[in-house]
Amino acid sequence: AFQADTVPQAPEDPLFGLMAAYRRDDDPKKVDLGIGAYRDNNAKPWVLPVVKKADEIIRKDPDLNHEYLPIAGLAEFTSASQKLLLGADSPALKEKRVTSLQTISGTGALHLGALFLSKFYRTNAKRTVYFSNPTWPNHFQVFSNVNLEYQQYPYFSKETRGLDFDGFIKTLKGADEGSIIVLHACAHNPTGVDPSQEQWKEIAKVMKERKLFPFLDTAYQGFASGDLDRDGWAIRHFVEQGFELVIAQSYAKNFGLYGERAGCFHFITAPSSDAEETTKRVASQLAILQRSEISNPPAYGARVASTVLNNPELFAQWKEDLKTMSGRIIDMRKALRSKLEELGTPGTWNHITEQIGMFSFTGLTEKQVLKLREDSHVYMTKNGRISMAGLNTNNVDYFAKAVDKALR
Ligand code: PLP
DSSP: OOOGGGOOOOOOOHHHHHHHHHHHOOOTTOEEOOSOOOBOTTSOBOOOHHHHHHHHHHHHOTTOOOOOOOTTOOHHHHHHHHHHHHOTTOHHHHTTOEEEEEEEHHHHHHHHHHHHHHHHOOSSSSOOEEEEESOOTHHHHHHHTTTOOEEEEEOEETTTTEEOHHHHHHHHHHSOTTOEEEEEOSSOTTTOOOOOHHHHHHHHHHHHHTTOEEEEEESOTTTSSSOHHHHTHHHHHHHHTTOOEEEEEEOTTTTTOGGGOEEEEEEEOOSSTTHHHHHHHHHHHHHHHHHHHTSSOOSHHHHHHHHHHTOHHHHHHHHHHHHHHHHHHHHHHHHHHHHHHHHTOSSOOHHHHHSOSSEEEOOOOHHHHHHHHHHHOEEOOTTSEEEGGGOOTTTHHHHHHHHHHHTO
């Protein structure tokens, strides 16, 4: 019989544990730099103005109901998502080599992709998955839950606080043919360090030579630079190179739809004369997996995103909202760096403005992080990552002074 008393205690999720500790702290100066969710300049969650508009449009629709969506989700949403990622005139779309399902945000897309690979990926008997070191910690659980083994490729250089490009390439060259390589398409979490376009080209070239399989994770398109095309460049480059690949796409950050769980999984078949037929068979199997796991995805977040993505006026406003979010974060990077430099805080701080997206890898050690929490009520993850969105014009000086104090 199943004996529940044999179930071992699991550790608390570090990030959600940090959030709880922050909530318990009643010091008015406390600063939350933990979770990766956008905050406005008053440290409050921000509902994008375009999302409010889309919401009004949806609510006014007299035919709105709460029926099930199809298994693959809202078709207007998945097709607009393909165009957003690949470009409306992508050959992959014209050649019907893309199949997409709406998922439970980016995590659900990663899971569906991992599950599909665990069942059908035959190129490499070992099917080793490679993650960047470091990576978003949930990657480990999502892939090991479906019994895929993982290794890591070097990514972050402690010396330069930038990309360890040589280490990365060397590991790709040494990986078994057919290994699955998980790549953060833009705004790498947790480091904020992305390859340059030249470096992406080299990564793709080596992966092609070594016959490695790209699993692209995109959770920050438009949120990183404020420019959807620029943040989508790496994905388009890989697709142009004719790879067979998969993409996990999240709308949590770029639409501020965190809790609504809007995302997509895309499978792109390599160009060939029977690619369309292959894609259909892949779609049929994905539908079965989706049906057994969630039956069909939740409607509201996809309706909101779809309303915006399919309406040129709202789409233009979304781009403005993306600029608001990314622009405020870039301003905070500048403010933090200049304050630390002004204080003469030990170390160099150029990486703060060179890194991109929601996070910065400060270089603070675990000991310094804990000291900041104890002395200054600043909450960040133990690896020294800060969510830039937690900084604002009211607390950036306070935070810089606290870092300065912790480093002396
Ligand atoms: N992938 C990366 C790298 C992320 O940082 C995140 C969110 O933090 C996700 C995927 C998926 O998030 P969600 O499931 O909320 O869309």
